[in-house]
Amino acid sequence: MDFDLILEEIGQFGRYQQTNYLLLCLPVLFGAANSLSYVFTAGIPNYRCFVPGCDDANNPNYDEPWVSAVVPGTTDSSGLFTPEQCKRYDLPSTDGNSTYICGRELPVKNVIKCNRWVYDKYERTIVEDWSITCMENQYLLALVGTAHFAGIVTGSAAAGVLADNYGRKIIFILSTIFMAITGIGQAISSNYTSFVFFAYLNAVGTSGVFPLAFIIGVEMVGPKKREMSGIILNYFYSVGEALVGLIFWLYPDWVILQLLVSVPPLIFIGYYWIVPESVRWLLARKDYSKARKIIKKAAHVNGVELSEQMLRQFELESPTHSETEASKQKELEEVDKEHEHHEVWRTFKEVLSSRVLVLRGLILFFIWATDAFVFYGLSLNSTSLSGNKYVNFILVCLVEIPGYTLSWIAMNKIGRRWALAGSLLLCAFTCVAGGFVPHENTWLLVMLFLLGKLGITSAFSTSYVHTAEMLPTVIRSIGVGAASTVARFGALIAPFVPLLNNYYPTIPLPLLLFGGVSMLAGLLALALPETFGRKLPDTAEEAERIGGYDDADIADIHLSVNSPMK
Structure with missing residues (x-):
């Protein structure tokens, strides 16, 4: 029916x-x-070291006027002091006159690590609790x-x-x-x-x-x-x-x-x-x-x-x-399942024996891993941007809406290949450019960051459709599932990317990394065939011929624009 x-x-x-x-x-x-x-x-x-003799032992306050004198840190162009999180100066003994020490510059600044911390009371996360x-x-x-x-x-x-x-x-x-x-x-x-x-x-x-x-x-x-x-x-x-x-x-x-x-x-x-x-x-x-x-x-x-x-x-x-018809139908279904299983393995072997399809599959796997790595990496990294981190995070999430829309329009206007490659290259250029924007130029930095997220969202959505249209029918769902699994391994390492800022604080490594892999994925996408308006391949041989001159049959293909690994 x-x-x-x-x-x-x-x-x-x-x-x-x-x-x-x-x-x-x-x-x-x-x-x-x-x-x-x-x-x-x-x-x-935000947190800093607890300073014995200066901080109240029962109710310490993160923002104290004397913090810059007893805790090392940095001061930005607006004069805002940010204390280091795990180091403080070793204070000399002062016979209980702690107010004097906490309000003046130390003659000798010996830096030591601390084992107790004072947290900004505005936020509470698991960092403070444990x-x-x-x-x-x-x-x-x-x-x-x-x-x-x-x-x-x-x-x-x-x-x-x-x-x-x-x-x-x-x-x-x-x-x-x-x-x-x-x-x-x-x-x-x-x-x-x-x-x-x-x-x-x-x-x-x-x-x-x-x-x-x-x-x-x-x-x-x-x-x-x-x-x-x-x-x-x-x-x-x-x-x-x-x-x-x-x-x-x-x-x-x-x-x-x-x-x-x-x-x-x-x-x-x-x-x-x-x-x-x-x-x-x-x-x-x-x-x-x-x-x-x-x-x-x-x-x-x-x-x-x-x-x-x-x-x-x-x-x-x-x-x-009709019980008889039902019984016959069941037997036919079992035969069909066995035939389908045989067809899957036969097609899978044909795909592996084709250098064109294997290379195409490796390119797709890399693109999917890049999609997930950059998509979730940008979301996680959004809270470290200058400005209001809550607004930045909200904007980075909402920019996915025009990203999905861009994918839908681009795929039907310029084709799958250029929609995918263009989206990845847009992400690449904006991420690299954002890495060299001074932190004081908040809105330009955020704008480039949002364009990068828009690009990778569009690329991820396009990847679903483009991949499905390149695979033979009997292994289409298996192939998309395999690509999605590879993408998740890209997502697994995304949470560790922000840690690069701790080791190289003067180099925008996260954005350069996102931009670099997106650039490579975008260039590789240009090596993939165009599938827009083409007949969906039923066999490995038809899949291999996609993009050739003998593949001009037009099909009315309606595939839903999917989204990143949800």
């Missing part, structure tokens, strides 16, 4: 689909918020991000398999609830180890929220609305990411932030009685009775009356119509 024909009758995106699509978007907001909450929960607040201080411990903060992406790798594979076997809706709801419970677990963690463990589990749950919402949403609308439905879901995801910065700006406490993004999703357990199962999945499982019930409800809400021919088709397709 062709569900697209059913949608032609009940409406491709009627009120029923619109309502359920909006309901799917709400958990995506919180999934996005959970995916980047660690940027602030494991963020580095004293994860100084350069030698900052890798522990980066490991929180790595644990998150490790959870994404684990959860993505599990969610896909479970959804195919047990249904989209139930796994979507369970992923959302699991995300909420483990997010609360992060908030009530009593030590670093348990926090990282829950961060990993939280990512396992989060990894199923966006992909399954995307699948359910795309499967409920007609072909002409699929691109639009995918893009709108990406918009909600970007807004959810930006909410993290807004919440922490208003409530700069990591526990409050984690609870605010984790507790509300518990209400989505009610979706079990509200959101319908994917009709396409039900039809694939030959559960015609449930599919018919949902379709009849959709037709009623959309103000459409189903034709007698459509209702009759459900009766004919019903398994109870």
Whole structure:
């Protein structure tokens, strides 16, 4: 039974689909918020050494007028002094006259390391709660991000398999609830180890929220609305990411932030009685009775009356119509599965035996790894820009919206290859340029940074479509999945990039690194064939011929613009 024909009758995106699509978007907001909450929960607040004899032992204050006299640091062009975090001057004995020492310059400034710290009371993160201080411990903060992406790798594979076997809706709801419970677990963690463990589990749950919402949403609308439905879901995801910065700006406490993004999703357990199962999945499982019930409800809400021919088709397709036919159908399906398995392996071997396709695959893998590495690296690095770090983070998240839109327009105007290469080169040039802009020129630096994020967002979205259109049919989903897995390894190392600033503070290594790999990926993208308007390849031989003069068949291809590893 062709569900697209059913949608032609009940409406491709009627009120029923619109309502359920909006309901799917709400958990995506919180999934996005959970995916980047660690940027602030494991963020580095302002802190300095506790100075015995100067600081109040019970209630020390970060901003004291005498700090510059007893703690080394730097003063910017506006006269703002920033103390070092883990060093102070060794104070001589003064017979208790500490006020005098703290208010005057020391004759001899011997620098020593400290073992107690004073934190800026404006922010509270896990750094303060568990004293994860100084350069030698900052890798522990980066490991929180790595644990998150490790959870994404684990959860993505599990969610896909479970959804195919047990249904989209139930796994979507369970992923959302699991995300909420483990997010609360992060908030009530009593030590670093348990926090990282829950961060990993939280990512396992989060990894199923966006992909399954995307699948359910795309499967409920007609072909002409699929691109639009995918893009709108990406918009909600970007807004959810930006909410993290807004919440922490208003409530700069990591526990409050984690609870605010984790507790509300518990209400989505009610979706079990509200959101319908994917009709396409039900039809694939030959559960015609449930599919018919949902379709009849959709037709009623959309103000459409189903034709007698459509209702009759459900009766004919019903398994109870003929036990013999059902048995024969099952045997045919088993034969088809065996044939499909054989075709997959045969095509896979043909791909590996083709130098053109192997080289093309390696280029795609590098581009995907670059996409993820730079995309998440820029998000994490946004809080270290000069200016208001909350505004910077919010803008870096929201700029993804025009990034997805740019990808959609560019792919259909200038083709996939130039859209991909152009987006990567835009990111490259703006990142490198931003690395040489003085920190005092805040708005120019932020503008270049935003253009870089816009470029890499567009590149990531384009990569999904371009990759899918280059692969043979029988291994298309496997190939995109493999590329997505490679991309996650790029994301795994992204949290460590900001640490480069600690070792080379005078060189903008993070931005130069992002720009360099984007430049290489953009140039390599030019070696890929154009696929826009081409017939999707069914075999390895057809895939190898893409871009040649014998590949001029035009196809009406509608592939949804997807988004970075959510």
